[in-house]
Amino acid sequence: MKEKLELLKQNATSDINNVSDEQSLLRLKSTYLGKDSQIMQVMKSMKDLTIEEKKEIGKLANEVKSFIENLVKEKMNEISSKKENKRIFDNTLPVGDEIGSLSPITIVANEVAEVLKKMGFMIVSGPEMEKEYYNFEALNIPKNHPARDMQDTYWTNLGDVLRTHTSPVQARSMETYGAPIRMAAPGRCFRNEDIDACHENTFFQIEGMVIDKEVSISNLIYVMKNILKEIYKKDIEVRLRPGFFPFVEPGFELDIKCLICGGKGCPTCKNSGWLELCPCGMIHPEVLRMGNINPDEYSGFAFGIGLTRMAMMKYKINDIRMLNSGEIRHLKQFKVK
Ligand code: FA5
DSSP states (O other), rough: OOOHHHHHHHHHHHEEEEOOSSHHHHHHHHHHSSSSSHHHHHHHGGGGGGGHHHHHHHHHHHHHHHHHHHHHHHHHHHHHHHHHHHHOOOOOOEEEEEEEOHHHHHHHHHHHHHHHHHOEEEEEOOOEEEEEHHGGGGTTTTTTTTGGGGGGOOOOOOEEEEEETTTHHHHHHHHHHSSSSEEEEEEEEEOOOOOOOOOOSSSEEEEEEEEETOHHHHHHHHHHHHHHHHHHSSSSEEEEEOOTTTEEEEEEEEEOTTTTTSSOGGGGGTSSSSEEEEEEEEOOHHHHHTTTTTTTOEEEEEEEEHHHHHHHHHTOOOOTHHSOOOOHHHTTTOOOO
């Protein structure tokens, strides 16, 4: 039995040293240490030995078993670390000659920003992880106000929020620059949404705001129409209907006729033929006051365009999920015109 155990040790050592992949090693582990392995048979047959033999053979069998277990463990470590090394970025490899392209959302965001710059707007940005105050209170949405339910929010452990819209940049800009002001702020927003063809939990908006003396609704409508004309390069059918947002009064929803189905109704427009694209309105006097701007002296308008949806309409993308998919075959089709 002693010879059998010695032979077993030698065979296991040579077999295990010769494998280089995990699968083969696991097969050897089962051969040498599994239920039906020779070492287990030796262990089982110990009951037939004398006490003296049991002591000697038992000790040896245990040693051989631990020896093989260690061999397997070491070999497994060696194979795993080789795998890890392979995963490390090799900067000596040639770089592919495929050139990336801008995301359709970036293209549209840049285009809208260019249109607004021509109209005298400055482009600013705000934090994506926002203070509750700027996302809500400064926009006339106090704690426990039912309007908070319109935008289901992700909270951080520190009580900040992932901003649900770009409107907080309105409040920040009022504080920083005062009036008069024309500003636009493109950026990413987050909402705890049920995802479907036109809703994502991460999407983009561009906020716009004008504050000056004697700003009116007709100024607002002019700016909106101009943006749409410049982006879509044709007259787009729009409808303006009353909309409620606590930070504007009056507030409007500007919808455009769905460019995917031409207004017939499809999943992208939730079969209504229209797509909510650009809520807007005259800035609420309370919001101006909170931004240290005197509402008796100044008035203003603001809008929040859904950039992701604007890009979908422009490029006839019928499902919003495609935009966050990172699918290169889809994304590389879009080029700056
Ligand atoms: C707002 O976010 C307001 N802050 C807009 C605003 C600004 C109103 C200034 C008045 C004055 P709303 O929740 O409707 O409003 O979102 C604005 C646009 O963002 C929508 O019309 C839509 O185009 C886009 N949007 C909203 N939620 C999503 C979503 N889950 N996925 C993709 N786009 C979305």
